[in-house]
């Protein structure tokens with residue numbers, strides 16, 4: 407990396423630009439675009455399988471996109487079988503992460519509590535609990551009194567029921583990204599930060615020339631793992647990856663002398679309000695329906711009114727809390743709010759893993775395995791065909807998932 411420039415340093419509003427110290431290699435076996443949880447997991451799983459010369463290009467620093475989220479929920483609590491299986495597979499990886507990679511990822515398996523306040527929600531959640539149980543998840547329905555015992559912030563009077571899944575919880579995405587990076591580097595993968603892909607062209611021999619602001623690299627295979635920015639990368643390669651980016655924000659209450667009682671990661675299905683512990687404070691969030699789609703990642707207080715209104719109903723003591731900090735990131739929504747994973751049909755040598763619509767952290771380890779197997783032509787543990795982006799061009803069915811917030 408270059409030293410800070412004394413002139414630029416003194417100009418107001420100038421973005422300091424970092425020049426990567428290492429030149430790009432002229433060729434790579436696989437180029438992964440995007441160094442979030444997906445990019446690093448894919449790079450690790452490819453390198454672990456013996457694929458040499460894996461190169462990850464990240465225009466900023468690793469994990470600085472949506473994966474920069476301070477805490478990420480990990481769960482298998484879904485209604486679509488594929489999402490349940492992806493969640494379960496990743497939960498095992500998160501549980502074994504420290505032992506395998508020597509990195510403590512801050513995993514707290516405090517459980518997830520999905521709150522139901524309408525009869526339709528109860529019916530849908532009961533159905534998905536049955537499905538989760540059939541696949542081996544220990545989730546169960548609880549009545550309002552038990553929901554309140556599990557989470558004393560709740561007003562049981564507004565609830566009809568909840569689902570509780572004790573194996574779920576949350577972990578720290580930055581540590582997972584660092585753990586995969588270190589493991590992948592030990593196996594020979596390379597990570598080029600501050601390296602932005604600006605163009606990709608494909609030659610008559612099918613090889614891709616990936617051009618960045620600091621040189622080009624030629625490769626037979628590109629993996630698009632560029633999160634909310636994947637549509638543009640897809641267009642460079644002739645692959646339709648429809649993603650609508652939308653800002654989502656969270657807030658942290660001040661740290662207390664004494665911790666709050668430990669509560670599950672709790673979500674209200676009616677409003678998408680959610681909260682859980684963060685050390686001696688709480689993390690609060692909600693999907694703000696006033697938010698306009700776009701790539702803005704500046705923090706603002708626009709969402710707190712929606713949170714307060716929802717909290718007044720389900721957890722009144724959390725309404726109108728002072729916040730000590732906050733964070734704004736992007737949901738990378740696909741049209742049916744489910745992932746796009748696959749090998750491009752009409753663009754040889756292009757794979758993609760994107761559009762996770764707000765649950766990409768928890769699917770990261772499992773999706774890395776799937777992309778590895780798609781690349782190697784091996785049968786993955788889960789058939790990803792229904793998750794192909796082709797479903798948005800009329801080939802395949804849209805996916806339906808109840809547990810999306």
Ligand SMILES: Cc1cc2nc3c(=O)[nH]c(=O)nc-3n(C[C@H](O)[C@H](O)[C@H](O)COP(=O)(O)OP(=O)(O)OC[C@H]3O[C@@H](n4cnc5c(N)ncnc54)[C@H](O)[C@@H]3O)c2cc1C
Pocket residue numbers: 439440441442443444445463464465466467468469470471472473474475477478479480601602603604631632633634635636639653654655656691734735736737738759760761762763764765766767768769
């Ligand atoms: C408030 C909030 C809460 C969330 N909560 C959860 C949760 O509880 N559980 C969960 O599982 N998920 C959660 N998510 C979603 C999760 O963070 C994302 O789904 C996940 O991080 C996506 O990972 P990714 O690697 O696909 O994308 P990203 O982490 O965004 O990585 C993509 C990378 O591509 C890079 N890039 C883009 N264009 C280029 C280019 N041209 N050249 C080079 N690099 C490029 C970007 O800089 C970025 O680093 C949450 C998201 C938000 C915003």
